[in-house]
Amino acid sequence: MGMTITEKILARAAGRDRVAPGELISARVDAVLGNDITAPLAIREFEKIGVDRVFDPDRVYLVPDHFTPNKDIKSAEQAKEMREFARRQGLTHYFEVGRMGIEHCLLPEQGLVGPGDVVIGADSHTCTYGALGAFATGVGSTDLAAAMALGETWFKVPESVKFVYEGELPEWVGGKDLILYTIGDIGVEGALYQAMEFTGPAIAHLSMDGRFTMANMAIEAGAKNGIIAPDLRTLEYVHGRTRRPFEIFASDPDAAYARTVTYDVSKLEPQVAFPHSPDNTRPVSGAGRVDIDQVVIGSCTNGRMDDLRLAARVLARRQVHPHVRLLVFPGTQEIYRQALDEGLLSIFIQAGAAVSTPTCGPCLGGHMGVLARGERAVATTNRNFVGRMGHPESEVYLTNPAVAAASAVLGRIAHPGEVV
Amino acid sequence: MQLEGNAWKFGDNIDTDVIIPARYLNTSDQAELAKHCMEDADPAFAGQVQPGDIIVGGSNFGCGSSREHAPLAIKGAGVSCVIARNFAHIFYRNAFNIGLPILECPAAVEGIRAGDRVAVDAAAGTIRNLTTGAAFEAKPIPPFMQEIIAAGGLIEHVKRKVRG
Numbered sequence: 001m002g003m004t005i006t007e008k009i010l011a012r013a014a015g016r017d018r019v020a021p022g023e024l025i026s027a028r029v030d031a032v033l034g035n036d037i038t039a040p041l042a043i044r045e046f047e048k049i050g051v052d053r054v055f056d057p058d059r060v061y062l063v064p065d066h067f068t069p070n071k072d073i074k075s076a077e078q079a080k081e082m083r084e085f086a087r088r089q090g091l092t093h094y095f096e097v098g099r100m101g102i103e104h105c106l107l108p109e110q111g112l113v114g115p116g117d118v119v120i121g122a123d124s125h126t127c128t129y130g131a132l133g134a135f136a137t138g139v140g141s142t143d144l145a146a147a148m149a150l151g152e153t154w155f156k157v158p159e160s161v162k163f164v165y166e167g168e169l170p171e172w173v174g175g176k177d178l179i180l181y182t183i184g185d186i187g188v189e190g191a192l193y194q195a196m197e198f199t200g201p202a203i204a205h206l207s208m209d210g211r212f213t214m215a216n217m218a219i220e221a222g223a224k225n226g227i228i229a230p231d232l233r234t235l236e237y238v239h240g241r242t243r244r245p246f247e248i249f250a251s252d253p254d255a256a257y258a259r260t261v262t263y264d265v266s267k268l269e270p271q272v273a274f275p276h277s278p279d280n281t282r283p284v285s286g287a288g289r290v291d292i293d294q295v296v297i298g299s300c301t302n303g304r305m306d307d308l309r310l311a312a313r314v315l316a317r318r319q320v321h322p323h324v325r326l327l328v329f330p331g332t333q334e335i336y337r338q339a340l341d342e343g344l345l346s347i348f349i350q351a352g353a354a355v356s357t358p359t360c361g362p363c364l365g366g367h368m369g370v371l372a373r374g375e376r377a378v379a380t381t382n383r384n385f386v387g388r389m390g391h392p393e394s395e396v397y398l399t400n401p402a403v404a405a406a407s408a409v410l411g412r413i414a415h416p417g418e419v420v
Numbered sequence: 421m422q423l424e425g426n427a428w429k430f431g432d433n434i435d436t437d438v439i440i441p442a443r444y445l446n447t448s449d450q451a452e453l454a455k456h457c458m459e460d461a462d463p464a465f466a467g468q469v470q471p472g473d474i475i476v477g478g479s480n481f482g483c484g485s486s487r488e489h490a491p492l493a494i495k496g497a498g499v500s501c502v503i504a505r506n507f508a509h510i511f512y513r514n515a516f517n518i519g520l521p522i523l524e525c526p527a528a529v530e531g532i533r534a535g536d537r538v539a540v541d542a543a544a545g546t547i548r549n550l551t552t553g554a555a556f557e558a559k560p561i562p563p564f565m566q567e568i569i570a571a572g573g574l575i576e577h578v579k580r581k582v583r584g
Contacts (some may be wrong), residue, residue, distance in 0.1 A: 066445075067445070078448075123485075123486055139514075145578075150581070192480060192508070222508060224509055277433065364485070383435075385437040386461070392441075
């Protein structure tokens with residue numbers, strides 16, 4: 001019996017020839033990650049362990065991205081605690097405001113995660129790096145603390161579910177729509193404790209940015225990780241970025257899957273996840289009339305160059321609806337600069353959008369775009385739970401960046417084809 | 421470990437955003453977090469929950485974000501145990517790591533109503549509804565998780581490992 005890509009990566013990290021789903025293993029980690037919300041708690045737990053130094057100062061990544069630039073005094077204290085720890089420990093990869101990015105956009109861009117890696121992060125969207133053919137999963141602060149000390153952690157080897165996407169994607173349909181459609185089909189616990197392996201011709205043609213979006217939302221189906229086997233496109237992406245040797249893994253033809261799900265995507269429409277769950281999806285043509293107050297374009301899900309280009313294509317020479325606030329959050333400083341060079345930021349600003357430094361703020365109702373009671377937002381983010389973006393009686397509709405941009409122009413949920 | 425309290429019932433897919441909304445994540449102080457525990461699911465919960473009370477959720481309890489503040493808020497509120505059909509994977513780890521007993525038991529989820537008096541032996545995995553007299557067996561806790569519990573949480577477990 002062969003192994004899946006997830007099993008092979010975990011076997012290597014556990015120093016074994018093979019592992020099987022359900023086994024508990026101890027595995028070394030290639031890197032660990034924390035942010036300004038989760039790291040302070042991890043640092044306090046780390047300091048109880050009784051070791052002086054982290055396992056490797058080059059492999060502990062700390063990114064102040066959630067409530068930064070500091071939104072209030074308490075947040076400033078948390079960011080300070082993390083910054084001081086990074087200095088005390090001599091961490092190579094602490095990213096200060098102005099030189100940072102949203103962690104899951106930043107680490108791949110900086111070549112700090114690569115194919116075959118095992119990465120844990122105290123943030124649930126750590127699963128994003130699966131797009132590079134890595135095993136990456138979110139953990140809590142105490143697990144991060146233990147891994148910072150030991151350079152290893154434990155996993156229960158997940159079963160894998162294979163998703164095959166057949167056909168060619170229609171215009172305005174991308175990675176966000178594939179993953180929303182999938183979550184809508186299998187439900188928010190449809191892949192609980194499992195690995196979601198994304199394959200098929202539509203994935204082969206998907207850009208790396210689209211693949212990051214898909215792997216990013218695997219957690220929204222309850223999955224332990226999402227993963228896409230590396231191909232030439234992956235190698236092109238990591239070439240010149242990655243700072244460590246990496247290893248390419250692929251699933252064996254006779255690998256065992258809990259199940260295989262096949263979709264023909266050639267007639268897929270852009271998807272909208274209605275409140276208050278990412279699996280409450282409909283095609284945009286079935287959305288009906290939904291008037292909106294705010295649009296957020298950005299986040300670890302859709303804050304990359306492809307996303308901004310798509311939004312700019314819809315917004316060029318157009319104006320944001322008078323009743324709508326459009327907020328654009330490039331994923332990293334590098335993306336911000338590139339969007340500036342390409343003239344995208346001009347398009348956003350001329351359309352009447354607010355363009356922000358990278359931050360997770362609005363996605364989780366932290367700051368920079370909190371919703372009032374009864375307000376509705378279209379967002380390219382990943383969660384639309386009750387109260388996610390602000391008041392518990394506000395609403396969030398999840399879409400791709402083109403739908404979000406078109407909705408900003410028309411003041412209601414709209415198909416990009418209605419605008420362009 | 422014998423636990424006893426009144427049951428608070430919640431539905432499926434209780435996410436960590438309703439367990440502790442992000443607007444309160446500018447602190448990780450357990451007592452402070454406890455004041456807002458379950459606020460967006462039941463605003464009355466934090467004010468009325470009594471020490472020892474038990475949360476009974478549905479399936480996929482604790483889905484969403486990795487915030488350990490969620491089990492910390494529950495523990496801080498005095499809740500002695502969470503019973504659910506199953507748990508989201510990050511919440512599951514977090515609860516063991518910080519020493520919040522959790523049990524997977526679909527039959528108990530069906531057989532416990534809001535306000536029922538419930539007794540739990542977390543180590544044995546037995547749940548009794550003292551109001552109705554019904555008894556339930558939870559899914560056994562894997563041996564490794566039992567080691568973490570026995571050590572008093574993950575950090576104590578790691579301390580032993582570091583000391584050799």
